[in-house]
Amino acid sequence: MTTPLLGQMMDVPLNVSSLLKHAATYAGDTEIVSRRVEGDIHRYTYRDCEQRAKRLAQALIRLGVTPGERIGTLAWNGYRHLEAYYGVTGFGAVCHTINPRLFPEQIAYIVNHADDRYVLFDTTFAALIDVIAPQCPQVKGWIALADEAHLPSMATPAFSYETLLAGEDGDFDWPVLDERWASNLCYTSGTTGNPKGAVYSHRSSVLHAYGASLPDAMGVSARDAVLPVVPMFHVNAWGIPHAAPLTGAKLVFPGKDLDGKSLFDLMETERVTFSAGVPTVWMCLLQYVREAGKRFSSLERTVIGGSACPPAMLREFEDVYGVHVIHAWGMTEMSPLGTLVRLNWEQSQRPLEAQRRLTEKQGVPIFGVDMKIVGDEGRELPRDGVAFGDLHVRGPWVIDRYFRSEASPLVDGWFPTGDVATLDPDGFLQITDRSKDVIKSGGEWISSIDVENVAVAHPAVAEAACIACAHPKWTERPLLVVVKRAGENVTREELLAFYEGKVAKWWIPDDVVFLEQLPHTATGKLQKLKLREMLRDHVLPTANAGAAGVA
Template sequence: MALMGQMMSAPLLISSIIKHAARYYGSTEIVSRRTEGDLHRYTYRDCELRARKLAQALGALGVKQGERVGTLAWNGYRHLEIYYGVSGMGAVCHTVNPRLFPEQIAYIVNHAEDGYVFFDLTFLPLVEGVAPHCPNVRGWVAMTDRAHMPAESKVPLLCYEELLDAQDGNYEWPQFDENLASSLCYTSGTTGNPKGALYSHRSTVLHSYASAMPDALGCSASDVILPVVPMFHVNAWGLPYSVPLVGAKLVLPGPKLDGASLYELFEQEKVTFSAGVPTVWLGLLQHMQANQLKFSTFRRTVIGGSAAPPAMIRALEALDVEVIHAWGMTEMSPLGTASKLLAKHHDLPDAERHKIQEKQGRVIYGVDMKIVDGEGKELPWDGKAFGDLLVRGPWIIDRYFRNDASPLVDGWFPTGDVATIDADGFMQITDRSKDVIKSGGEWISSIDIENVAAAHPAVHMAACISAYHPKWDERPLLVVVKKPGAEVSREELLQFFEGKVAKWWIPDDVAFVTEIPLTATGKMQKLRLREQFKDYKLPTA
């Protein structure tokens, strides 16, 4: 007969993370740039007490276990309190991306059936526009104190600090099943309506453990960590959980994400580690280059959301910052892979080492992956074969919120990405399956084309999309935004590709534009570009 282990059974609950931080790292600081404009400082001990008061306040408002509580907020200490107060009491923390269209926000709030929505003052106009379309929201809570409450509002508002002041904080975090829902994130909805990924306490705690590991995000109590990635973008890649879990000092940048504001905060708070999408680093690097600045403490950053152009990785390395490429999805909580080098790679020539760093990296324990062809047959890990990327693991969704049809294929989640995997397990995204360019039956990676273009000194941003071709079906069209004051011709750019990619991969034409549309999470919106250029006549056609 089976012999059971004789260990304590303690549920993996999100409240245990903030309890641990308050008890063992109680005096460690959390610094936030507030929407009110000033810097706010307090400790993990203060944060946990206020999260308990918030849990009491929610109980007093009649919020029940399993009920969804929405947020429209920046990275700040009050948002952090909501993460822990809402999930800790057994309700579901639903972060809403304020960069979505108002119609999408109303759709998401209604689909999630949010009972209350907490918002930063910046988003008052948004709330006033959306509230009439969200009849089931019982209350809108302004995340500020009485002194800063709006003088007038079209929507009746509750005041965050007043809710907390009415409570004594004498509250024990409840114990319950670790498989209960803890938080809800919607995909950015590049196709159709956004879909909800409903995480559990168990999946979140496991993800927090794994993402803090040295070969993942590598968080430590000796770090000062500033997540630039917003808390409304897949829970800031889990950092609001993994940072308190290790007891590191946490710096939250609030609404000011421009290069100058970030640089000032990095230097002043002695930030050692950060995480964000490529577009953010672009702004920071431009500010630093223009003012000939250096970092004094910043040494590591994780870049994800979309592939970091090699030129950006080089620019950060020149500033003594190690770039860790990472990949994941909302459906994966989000972390799947990170590009930390193996011991044998450290002695490689720079060019070879860079090639490895440009990949999205190896899975972290807990995630399993494979690539398959059109028939679902598994492909070899030789770094050459590319196919559809599938994943599975304890923090990857089984199905979408309020949708019974499972997206899984034989127990694997199809990511919609096309990738290669090399013999060491380093995965590289070559494209989204809908963005890959199919030219004469062969595939061309739009990401590779964009990376070459982004390395040209005159290029600020580049997107590669398919354009119709009567003979080849599709050919690459390069869409480019020039750097301010820079000049480059179509011919010069196309020449720049020679010797860098296969000859038949070189784009057939270049279209110069003033801007490339971005999604709510800062990724290039290729769907809109394809619509914009759908009748484009290639010179080769």
Template sequence: MALMGQMMSAPLLISSIIKHAARYYGDTEIVSRRTEGDIHRYNYRECELRSRKLAQALAALGVQQGDRIGTLAWNGYRHLEIYYGVSGMGAVCHTINPRLFPEQIAYIINHAEDGYVFFDLTFLPLVEGVAAHCPKVKGWVLMSDRAHMPAESKVPLLCYEDLIDGQDGGYTWPTFDENTASSLCYTSGTTGNPKGALYSHRSTVLHSYGSALPDVLNCSARDVILPVVPMFHVNAWGLPYSVPLVGAKLVFPGAKLDGASLYELFEQEQVTFSAGVPTVWLGLLQHVQGNGLKFSSFHRTVIGGSAAPPAMIRALEALGVDVVHAWGMTEMSPLGTAGTLMAKHDALPDDEKHLILEKQGRVVFGVDMKIVDGDGEELPWDGKAFGDLHVRGPWVIDHYFRVDASPLVDGWFPTGDVATIDADGYMQITDRSKDVIKSGGEWISSIDIENVAAAHPAVHMAACISAFHPKWDERPLLVVVKKPGAEVTREELLAFFEGKVAKWWIPDDVVFTTEIPLTATGKMQKLKLREQFKDYRLPSA
């Protein structure tokens, strides 16, 4: 019989992170640019108290453990309080991407069965549009004080600050099983409706430990950290947890993500580290380079969401900013790999170092990965063989929320990416097995685009592929075969998409052709199309 250890059994709970930050880094600042327009400042001690007051208020509203609470919000201190107040009481914090099409947002709220939805003032028109389609939502909470509440609204609203002010804070964080659900994020970009990844307290705390490691995000109490990646994007890559865990100063940019606004905040708050998708850094670089500016404190960033162009990595390095290339998925909480050099690479020429840094990097402890061929046989790590990338680990999905069938294959999660792995364990994405388009770090489903196009009376067949874009990385290009005798212009076809998909999903261009290559089973050969249009220049580029 095994001899058991004689150590305390303390569950890994999200509330322990904010309790730790309040107790040991209580006066460390949290700075937010608010939707009201001003800069808000307070500290971890005040954040933890207000999070407890929020949990108290939700309990008074009848919220129970396991109930889902939605958010439609930017990065800010109130959103952080919801992260901790909701999960800390044992309910589930469900962050919703407000950039999705309203019908998708309504679907996600209904599928999650959100009891209450908290939202920033920016999203009032969106809420007024979807509320009637979300009958199970008991209340819509505007994240504002009484002075900024609208004089009238089509939807009855609760006031966030009224909820907080109505409580005394005499609330003790409950203790429960660490495998209890903590937060819910929906992934889109594949066929069909978005699917929910339901994280646990245990998976989130372990992910926070893993992501803060020196060869990953390398966070410490000496840092000033500004997450540009939205808190509705896989929980801002876990930064709202890992930053308080190490006690670093936290800076939130709110809705103003343009280069000038970000630069101002970076300099004003002496930000040392940030994280975001390539599109954001493009805007910041254009502002800095165009105005002959420099960074006085910013020296490290993590880029993920889509591949960072080599030119961008070099441009940031020229400004004294080291780039860590990272990769992950909603189904992975999200962090899987990070690209940092090993000691043996120190002597390499810069060009060779860059080739390594341009890969997606090595796995974080807590994630295991492999590449397999079409028969499921594992392929060698030689940097040449490429196959389907599979992962597993304590913060990797087992089932999608409210879906019975497991996506796992022999205990591994198939990512849908095609990759190589070299002898040192550096992984590089070479393609995607599913034909989704990644525009500025946001997924666009090519199949959804094709379905809309195919509904046009003049269209015989339509294929949507990605075309290179200097700002957005990829944008949709629609390839169309017209029906015999039918006529339709590029402009008419693009106008046909309005109101059917989110505006930013509408293709940037349409190309008419006589045929689309097909496989023997009648499927469109996207690979051939991508090859055919690999040098295509979009008018928007």
């Protein structure tokens, strides 16, 4: 047997720091624009960004942070958050982005589970830090992303980020790291039990950036001005903070102001060509331009994911405003990109309605992601667009196991997503249902089990179920279905008030329906599918307000 011939190419590790180094070297004058929480607009370049990221790395090393340790961030989309993406990971530490929309107890759990050494936070979250800091004794320090003049008044002692950076000179060479080392840590929203961590590697993050930048994926290029509305605390803003430096694209960060007028004004001022976000944000933006009689002068395309894009939204963007919509699907465990809608040459020649039926699906896997659907016995089902089964995926940026978990969720080397879907002969994925009964409101998950557990804790409630109900603004909102205890009475208002302080406000159901009994299987399991069918025509009292753009 002959010995295989090995390639004779350089073995250069894929490090996240190389993305920013490339941008600083070859697109050094390209702008990064941020609307700051201080209220002004900040401008600098990729060259400036790398210099400050190196100072952050020096400061963290001076504070005693070592490779492998986690540094948390609670921040909006902005230049300082971008610096953390690279300053933390560049010397081998792990950047742990935290979703501030979670309930404080969940945030404290995540910080503790990740064993964060330091947490960087925007000053708008000062009150939140005061709540969680006493519950996180292992955190060595809290770092406010501000200068001394803008340090918030708070009970928790905090460093000034700018003061820390001012103490360093930026004379720092990014070390060459093992590409298998962890770079970033993101937690799921805890749809079943506590949130679970997905640990991305340098290799997976760089490959994901390449995949996201493909012309038939996000197609981020050096000619783009990119405004990521999707938060940097939400699965790394879908990889944009890595893809933009890879290509040298201009970055525009919106900060905390995500209302329609603020987004539109920033897009127009900075000549934004490409954006990405969940449907809820785009509903507000479209409502603003519609009512104000505005037109987009530079926006060419947007990625819509997190929740299914309503067909009416897709058509308004494209037919009325000439903005191409790229429908996408993914998940935290996939870094997150899995599929994006793209029509090949043959599909683009089909009648318009046939094209639109394809674009309303979740799209085709990008290179780097493979997927299949399997039936009850684990056998792969045909890709005929009719058979539906459990969706399984695999690829170099798909999770192998969760953080601090010995057991792997993989089934024969594939990750079971928890979604039920079809795959058609064109390769298009369509999600038909979810195997877990979670509600996705405005791109964020809500645990139906947690909502139910609060309800059944009420002394007048015998049984409760929480299901998703359609909403014109948030796509889905929780609807609580309750069976009262015999001889007890409770009103809708009393039940909703019972949730105050027990879950995040946006988890509180929009309505309550009282039934004599809930449907069950012969083994006593609740039949949520049947319950959804029973209540599919239910109209939430918030639906009209939501359609009018009222939160």
